[in-house]
Amino acid sequence: MIHYQLRCSQSHEFDGWFKDSTTFERQAKRGLIECPACGDVKVDRALMAPAVSTRDTPRIQEEAPTPEPVPSPPAQIAPPGDGPWAANAPIPARMVAMLQRIRAEVEKNCDYVGPSFAEEARKMHNGESDKRGIYGETTPEEAESLADDGIEISRVPWVPRADG
Numbered sequence: 001m002i003h004y005q006l007r008c009s010q011s012h013e014f015d016g017w018f019k020d021s022t023t024f025e026r027q028a029k030r031g032l033i034e035c036p037a038c039g040d041v042k043v044d045r046a047l048m049a050p051a052v053s054t055r056d057t058p059r060i061q062e063e064a065p066t067p068e069p070v071p072s073p074p075a076q077i078a079p080p081g082d083g084p085w086a087a088n089a090p091i092p093a094r095m096v097a098m099l100q101r102i103r104a105e106v107e108k109n110c111d112y113v114g115p116s117f118a119e120e121a122r123k124m125h126n127g128e129s130d131k132r133g134i135y136g137e138t139t140p141e142e143a144e145s146l147a148d149d150g151i152e153i154s155r156v157p158w159v160p161r162a163d164g
Contacts, residue, residue, distance in 0.1 A: 001015075003015060004017075006046060007044055008035035008040035010037075031101065032101075034098065035095070051059075099157055110133035113135070114137060115136060117134065118139075
């Protein structure tokens with residue numbers, strides 16, 4: 001793993017961990033790294049001081065600078081008793097943008113199988129059809145049955161497309 005100090009085009013600095021430098025470059029090029037302060041995806045590595053220690057000299061830990069506070073989004077009002085992740089609670093704009101990017105990638109790289117998702121996933125798992133990325137709809141019961149059979153699936157909240 002490699003640790004990078006990152007900076008967005010708005011000069012917000014934050015850190016990130018990556019498998020290697022190639023992974024960072026690939027994710028940055030595809031716009032998959034997002035500034036936690038403003039949601040900007042134009043992110044580069046910031047200049048970092050190397051951490052060097054030897055056996056003969058004790059390691060000195062520098063005090064990390066206090067990060068600038070990230071402004072909180074305006075408060076959203078939900079009915080009493082509903083938590084922040086309740087189905088009827090509003091989704092923050094940055095989360096919607098991230099989910100729209102996920103949707104675009106899924107639609108670009110996977111086959112839509114509609115309501116036969118569970119059936120097609122089971123066929124691929126059993127070797128009855130070629131393995132490939134698919135997406136579609138399934139009932140909670142079908143999803144549970146797939147999990148019980150050791151078939152891994154991911155559920156992604158499906159938000160409207162970014163282009164309307």
